[in-house]
Amino acid sequence: xSTQPKVRHAISPTRAENYPEWYQxxxxxxxxxxxxPVRGCMVIKPWGYGIWENIQKVLxxxxxxxxxxxxxxxxxxxxxxxxxxATHVDGFAKECAVVTHHRLEADEDGNLQPAGKxxxxxxIRPTSETIIGESFSRWVQSYRDLPLLINQWANVxxxxxxxxxxxxxxxxxxxxxxxxxxTEEEAREETVRMLHVYADFARDYMAxxxxxxxxxxxxxxxxxxxxxxxxxxxxxxxxxxAGTSHFLGQNFSKASNIQxxxxxxVQQFAWTTSWGSSTRLIGGLIMAHSDDDGLxxxxxxxxxHIAILPIYKPEEKEAVLxxxxxxxxxxxxxxxRELPIYVEIDDRDIxxxxxxxxxxxxxxxxxxxxxxRDMQSDSVFVGQRHLQGKVSMSRQGFVDTCETMLMDMQAxxxxxxxxxxxxxxxxxxxxxxxKAFFAEEAPGGFARCHWHPAAIGHPVLAELKxxxxxxxxxxxxxxxxxxxxxxxxxxxxxxxxxx
Amino acid sequence: xSTQPKVRHAISPTRAENYPEWYQxxxxxxxxxxxxPVRGCMVIKPWGYGIWENIQKVLxxxxxxxxxxxxxxxxxxxxxxxxxxATHVDGFAKECAVVTHHRLEADEDGNLQPAGKxxxxxxIRPTSETIIGESFSRWVQSYRDLPLLINQWANVxxxxxxxxxxxxxxxxxxxxxxxxxxTEEEAREETVRMLHVYADFARDYMAxxxxxxxxxxxxxxxxxxxxxxxxxxxxxxxxxxAGTSHFLGQNFSKASNIQxxxxxxVQQFAWTTSWGSSTRLIGGLIMAHSDDDGLxxxxxxxxxHIAILPIYKPEEKEAVLxxxxxxxxxxxxxxxRELPIYVEIDDRDIxxxxxxxxxxxxxxxxxxxxxxRDMQSDSVFVGQRHLQGKVSMSRQGFVDTCETMLMDMQAxxxxxxxxxxxxxxxxxxxxxxxKAFFAEEAPGGFARCHWHPAAIGHPVLAELKxxxxxxxxxxxxxxxxxxxxxxxxxxxxxxxxxx
Numbered sequence: 001x002s003t004q005p006k007v008r009h010a011i012s013p014t015r016a017e018n019y020p021e022w023y024q025x026x027x028x029x030x031x032x033x034x035x036x037p038v039r040g041c042m043v044i045k046p047w048g049y050g051i052w053e054n055i056q057k058v059l060x061x062x063x064x065x066x067x068x069x070x071x072x073x074x075x076x077x078x079x080x081x082x083x084x085x086a087t088h089v090d091g092f093a094k095e096c097a098v099v100t101h102h103r104l105e106a107d108e109d110g111n112l113q114p115a116g117k118x119x120x121x122x123x124i125r126p127t128s129e130t131i132i133g134e135s136f137s138r139w140v141q142s143y144r145d146l147p148l149l150i151n152q153w154a155n156v157x158x159x160x161x162x163x164x165x166x167x168x169x170x171x172x173x174x175x176x177x178x179x180x181x182x183t184e185e186e187a188r189e190e191t192v193r194m195l196h197v198y199a200d201f202a203r204d205y206m207a208x209x210x211x212x213x214x215x216x217x218x219x220x221x222x223x224x225x226x227x228x229x230x231x232x233x234x235x236x237x238x239x240x241x242a243g244t245s246h247f248l249g250q251n252f253s254k255a256s257n258i259q260x261x262x263x264x265x266v267q268q269f270a271w272t273t274s275w276g277s278s279t280r281l282i283g284g285l286i287m288a289h290s291d292d293d294g295l296x297x298x299x300x301x302x303x304x305h306i307a308i309l310p311i312y313k314p315e316e317k318e319a320v321l322x323x324x325x326x327x328x329x330x331x332x333x334x335x336x337r338e339l340p341i342y343v344e345i346d347d348r349d350i351x352x353x354x355x356x357x358x359x360x361x362x363x364x365x366x367x368x369x370x371x372x373r374d375m376q377s378d379s380v381f382v383g384q385r386h387l388q389g390k391v392s393m394s395r396q397g398f399v400d401t402c403e404t405m406l407m408d409m410q411a412x413x414x415x416x417x418x419x420x421x422x423x424x425x426x427x428x429x430x431x432x433x434x435k436a437f438f439a440e441e442a443p444g445g446f447a448r449c450h451w452h453p454a455a456i457g458h459p460v461l462a463e464l465k466x467x468x469x470x471x472x473x474x475x476x477x478x479x480x481x482x483x484x485x486x487x488x489x490x491x492x493x494x495x496x497x498x499x
Numbered sequence: 500x501s502t503q504p505k506v507r508h509a510i511s512p513t514r515a516e517n518y519p520e521w522y523q524x525x526x527x528x529x530x531x532x533x534x535x536p537v538r539g540c541m542v543i544k545p546w547g548y549g550i551w552e553n554i555q556k557v558l559x560x561x562x563x564x565x566x567x568x569x570x571x572x573x574x575x576x577x578x579x580x581x582x583x584x585a586t587h588v589d590g591f592a593k594e595c596a597v598v599t600h601h602r603l604e605a606d607e608d609g610n611l612q613p614a615g616k617x618x619x620x621x622x623i624r625p626t627s628e629t630i631i632g633e634s635f636s637r638w639v640q641s642y643r644d645l646p647l648l649i650n651q652w653a654n655v656x657x658x659x660x661x662x663x664x665x666x667x668x669x670x671x672x673x674x675x676x677x678x679x680x681x682t683e684e685e686a687r688e689e690t691v692r693m694l695h696v697y698a699d700f701a702r703d704y705m706a707x708x709x710x711x712x713x714x715x716x717x718x719x720x721x722x723x724x725x726x727x728x729x730x731x732x733x734x735x736x737x738x739x740x741a742g743t744s745h746f747l748g749q750n751f752s753k754a755s756n757i758q759x760x761x762x763x764x765v766q767q768f769a770w771t772t773s774w775g776s777s778t779r780l781i782g783g784l785i786m787a788h789s790d791d792d793g794l795x796x797x798x799x800x801x802x803x804h805i806a807i808l809p810i811y812k813p814e815e816k817e818a819v820l821x822x823x824x825x826x827x828x829x830x831x832x833x834x835x836r837e838l839p840i841y842v843e844i845d846d847r848d849i850x851x852x853x854x855x856x857x858x859x860x861x862x863x864x865x866x867x868x869x870x871x872r873d874m875q876s877d878s879v880f881v882g883q884r885h886l887q888g889k890v891s892m893s894r895q896g897f898v899d900t901c902e903t904m905l906m907d908m909q910a911x912x913x914x915x916x917x918x919x920x921x922x923x924x925x926x927x928x929x930x931x932x933x934k935a936f937f938a939e940e941a942p943g944g945f946a947r948c949h950w951h952p953a954a955i956g957h958p959v960l961a962e963l964k965x966x967x968x969x970x971x972x973x974x975x976x977x978x979x980x981x982x983x984x985x986x987x988x989x990x991x992x993x994x995x996x997x998x
Contacts, residue, residue, distance in 0.1 A: 036630075043573070046569065071543055074540035094603075112582055144848070
């Protein structure tokens with residue numbers, strides 16, 4: 001009986017063995033983030049923060065291109081503001097960090113205690129509709145002040161009971177767009193425009209194809225008339241909501257009194273939207289592409305693209321390092337789209353094998369090993385993160401093709417993720433197949449089903465831990481029967497387990 | 500008797516009439532920020548936030564150039580962390596926002612009340628030495644892990660009783676660098692290196708010359724061994740501390756247990772530094788350059804550099820706008836150093852005079868008025884914010900010279916501020932002259948005096964509301980007598996009233 005040699009992987013457990021634990025281990029091995037002593041809050045380490053900086057750079061540019069300006073609003077929200085929109089406060093009251101005092105005093109034992117009780121407590125913003133609405137009510141006076149197109153980059157806090165790094169943390173970093181418009185039509189257009197901005201970003205930069213759709217009423221943002229979302233599919237076939245865009249109607253303009261004088265001289269309530277994406281995107285990035293050796297990063301999201309790893313004996317050091325620096329200089333000024341290619345010479349004093357593995361685990365897209373023999377033949381030894389093995393190339397050949405190699409990697413990751421997504425959307429027409437699709441031992445994925453609002457709250461959903469992810473914008477429009485309620489409908493929904 | 504015509508200004512009161520109120524009115528007229536309903540917190544509006552984005556862009560680049568990486572740490576700090584360094588907690592206990600509950604519940608009257616009391620309260624970070632120290636204690640194990648060079652862009656909160664927009668607010672935006680080193684010498688070098696980074700930025704980008712110096716012991720950061728600062732001089736001759744850099748010795752590494760194994764295998768405490776600058780810089784920028792017509796911005800800090808103002812009758816609209824767009828296109832791809840020149844065509848439907856004044860008040864560096872006659876002569880009518888009057892130039896001439904015009908403006912503002920600073924540093928040798936220099940009706944400024952630590956706490960300082968701003972790095976080293984204590988010393992200090 002022959003035995004296959006067991007392939008060893010850098011990450012233990014593997015995805016197949018224990019996907020949630022694999023996720024935590026990838027974060028650790030890639031040095032992206034760590035848990036902090038503050039319950040539910042993480043520390044984002046430099047490699048993780050570098051990814052966030054790339055996300056910010058690209059999204060910020062897209063927001064400005066579409067006419068938005070950045071501003072900054074207070075972290076603290078007075079309780080009376082939060083109370084203005086009833087559905088909104090219901091949605092967030094259970095997870096608000098509350099500031100009740102404004103100084104500390106030592107007690108008899110010398111321990112600090114809260115002192116200086118505030119007349120009115122504040123909550124740390126879980127989202128900023130109400131506090132930004134207060135400003136908008138002053139900024140908007142006439143139809144000439146509209147549309148008002150604002151974005152904020154900020155931290156927010158939602159006191160979550162069960163947290164997971166990047167995916168669900170009590171504090172997270174995000175951007176929140178807030179806009180006010182003169183007409184319902186314009187506000188609805190804005191809501192969908194920003195959904196497309198998120199979807200394009202996910203596909204074109206994160207190499208993560210997503211489904212664009214509307215949320216069912218039970219999954220709407222608290223206080224929204226309509227919530228749109230992009231939904232990605234992770235390798236464990238669970239969905240990840242990666243960005244949301246809300247049409248708020250006049251709910252928040254009435255709560256915050258955002259009124260304007262229209263061209264006919266009549267006072268009108270503005271129509272508002274909000275839309276957000278967060279450090280959760282990094283969780284999506286990790287789960288969409290990584291493998292059992294660690295993080296795999298689409299080059300457009302990588303904080304560093306090429307690691308040059310010099311290999312030498314002490315007497316060869318000077319010559320090899322000089323060759324590496326010449327190579328790095330030749331790579332200066334190269335770009336992936338609008339983003340510069342970052343090159344690092346990793347000359348740390350650790351074993352070459354260990355060093356290469358560190359770069360594999362961190363998802364550095366290209367490793368270039370350079371030793372005396374490569375130098376003599378004016379070549380380099382190149383490993384690409386998403387491919388097996390390494391190849392020898394002429395130095396000039398590598399310099400000339402590295403941009404193409406990186407963009408090919410970007411395209412390959414997208415193609416793989418796209419194929420995975422398409423392969424895991426299944427049309428389900430009856431309840432038995434639905435239960436089988438989401439059975440414990442089944443692979444799961446997106447179940448595309450006819451759907452009628454009467455399905456909301458069907459007990460089988462809680463039982464299977466499945467939720468309606470979205471009503472895709474692309475609808476076939478064919479009549480069918482709602483799998484859960486049995487009602488006739490033309491509307492289809494995607495069901496899935498989700499993060 | 501002849502009477503001079505009274506010159507009208509856009510800002511009332513003028514600087515001479517009431518400087519503090521002028522400052523508030525400039526902020527309002529330039530639409531930089533506004534007070535919020537949250538006590539002591541401001542809303543930073545798009546034009547103000549645009550300046551902050553420029554500050555961030557340049558400083559962030561300088562931090563990365565000097566080897567630092569960005570990361571992000573929790574907003575909330577457990578009380579026990581704050582207590583680890585006694586001087587530190589004393590310095591901040593009186594102004595901490597304290598989180599004591601984690602949800603809200605409606606009382607009998609339907610009003611929300613804090614609920615879910617926390618076992619241990621948290622403070623919102625007033626600064627992050629202690630929470631970052633906790634991470635550093637895990638990240639630093641061996642001398643190979645040093646130096647550790649980290650920066651964080653974040654919001655912080657200090658519950659201030661008297662606030663003033665940008666200069667002193669309860670919440671503000673800042674960056675805080677935190678570094679750990681193997682030796683005292685390296686840590687001291689880092690402290691001074693970052694002081695120079697701040698000073699160079701203030702001079703080269705903000706056109707604000709500053710004095711670099713050490714703080715006297717009474718003015719040190721709580722817990723620091725040595726605090727360095729840059730001090731600018733505002734037009735009312737009050738000093739503004741615009742950035743600080745602290746050598747923390749081993750105080751915080753002992754409090755947070757940041758230890759490493761040195762090359763000899765001995766456990767050592769690391770030497771740490773921290774350094775910060777904030778949205779307060781915007782307050783400095785406003786006060787350093789602005790005039791009685793509003794904000795004056797050094798072009799390198801302006802969110803928009805050139806405003807094209809079309810002037811037309813309805814039938815001329817199409818042709819004039821086409822000419823404006825051609826001009827804007829010709830200005831594409833122009834740079835001030837590494838920063839792109841931003842051009843806006845302001846075609847809002849408001850009176851031309853009012854529009855021009857809005858740009859003057861906002862500090863747009865260059866206004867270009869374009870009407871049918873300019874178009875016919877292929878010329879433009881150009882106003883520069885820091886100069887009187889407007890001049891007609893050929894269109895091509897303007898396109899060719901606008902970069903130079905903007906950099907000349909940058910240089911002119913720096914030269915003016917530099918001359919003002921130098922003219923307002925006075926050597927004072929005795930207490931009577933000191934009192935006269937800081938008398939209510941006197942202009943004031945920087946009093947350069949010999950200084951001995953025995954001067955700390957001298958009652959005349961509180962009486963005159965004067966503080967030692969810094970012991971300049973540039974010292975003449977000549978022996979003299981401390982103006983306040985009468986002790987012999989070679990050390991000189993700059994005294995001033997300050998923000």
